[in-house]
Amino acid sequence: MSSDETLVERARSGDLASFEELVERYRDLIVRVATRIIGRAEAEDVTQEVFLRAYHRLGQFRAEAPFRSWLLQIAHNSALTALERRRGEDEPSAEAAADYIEDPGRRPADELEISERRARLALKLQEVQPTHRAVLVLRDLEGLTYQEIAQITESPVGSVKGRLFRARQELIEILRQNTYDWELPQ
Amino acid sequence: MSERTGDEPPTPAEQRLAALLVLLQSDLVRSRPGLVTVIMRRVRWQGLVREVFDAFGTFASSVAQGLIVFFGRPGAPRSDR
Numbered sequence: 001m002s003s004d005e006t007l008v009e010r011a012r013s014g015d016l017a018s019f020e021e022l023v024e025r026y027r028d029l030i031v032r033v034a035t036r037i038i039g040r041a042e043a044e045d046v047t048q049e050v051f052l053r054a055y056h057r058l059g060q061f062r063a064e065a066p067f068r069s070w071l072l073q074i075a076h077n078s079a080l081t082a083l084e085r086r087r088g089e090d091e092p093s094a095e096a097a098a099d100y101i102e103d104p105g106r107r108p109a110d111e112l113e114i115s116e117r118r119a120r121l122a123l124k125l126q127e128v129q130p131t132h133r134a135v136l137v138l139r140d141l142e143g144l145t146y147q148e149i150a151q152i153t154e155s156p157v158g159s160v161k162g163r164l165f166r167a168r169q170e171l172i173e174i175l176r177q178n179t180y181d182w183e184l185p186q
Numbered sequence: 187m188s189e190r191t192g193d194e195p196p197t198p199a200e201q202r203l204a205a206l207l208v209l210l211q212s213d214l215v216r217s218r219p220g221l222v223t224v225i226m227r228r229v230r231w232q233g234l235v236r237e238v239f240d241a242f243g244t245f246a247s248s249v250a251q252g253l254i255v256f257f258g259r260p261g262a263p264r265s266d267r
Contacts, residue, residue, distance in 0.1 A: 019229065023222050031217040036210070044221060051225045052232065118209045125210070140207050172199045175206065182202070 004067035012058050019058075023051050026068065029142075030075050036137040037079040038086075039126060046082050050075045065151055072144075073152045076134055083130045120181055124174050132167035139164050 002010075002021070010018035030050050034043040053074050061070055125133060131153075138144045138152060139160075150157045175182045196204065 016226065016229065016233075020222065020226050023225050027217045027221055027225075028215070031221075032215045035215050040215075043215075044218065047217065047221065048225050048228065052228055055229050056232070114209065118213050121206060121209055122213075140204070141210055168200055168203055172203050175203070181206070 135163040136167035
């Protein structure tokens with residue numbers, strides 16, 4: 001399997017098959033991160049935008065940082081820009097929560113219950129301030145290091161830790177108001 | 187609210203939150219089939235448009251260079267005066 005850097009080099013010289021392999025490799029990661037930051041409805045649009053931007057900016061990619069971090073940086077910026085555009089529009093609704101429940105038909109009751117709890121949690125996550133939420137998604141859901149997140153968000157490590165702390169406190173407060181989920185045993 | 191550096195042990199509330207977030211970690215959101223095709227179609231289309239613009243730019247630049255050679259640079263004194 002070719003390394004990301006090799007594929008980037010080939011894509012830069014016009015080999016679209018190499019770029020397609022990069023898209024194939026990272027599409028799920030980008031959709032997942034975009035979904036957590038901006039919601040499922042717009043995640044695929046943001047994902048398309050991320051890969052198009054990446055393609056046009058391949059010349060700017062320096063192999064000092066991994067390609068994955070560079071791509072996540074574009075995803076982070078694109079998702080926050082999309083949120084800015086959306087500001088003032090409708091807040092996430094109950095219908096949006098339903099978007100998170102995948103194929104509820106033919107599921108055993110306990111699986112459906114988990115799916116609904118997951119949907120509620122995803123919706124609560126959307127209430128956390130966007131820049132804080134992005135850090136929480138990258139750290140607590142994707143398991144990235146503080147250094148990687150600092151690179152992606154173009155912030156000092158100290159700011160990343162501060163935002164993560166605030167994101168967790170915000171989410172804890174939001175969940176506490178929803179006593180049902182907060183108290184529910186695992 | 188005093189901020190922490192992120193290196194301290196988690197509080198009980200943070201531990202509870204971490205346990206809840208496992209629900210989202212285990213939710214493997216996947217892209218829909220066909221997304222790669224859509225992205226690559228747009229990449230090819232935009233690449234084509236860029237090539238056309240580049241070609242047009244090169245052509246326009248060549249025409250401008252030719253006109254400068256033929257008529258001289260605008261504002262520059264004519265050599266036949």
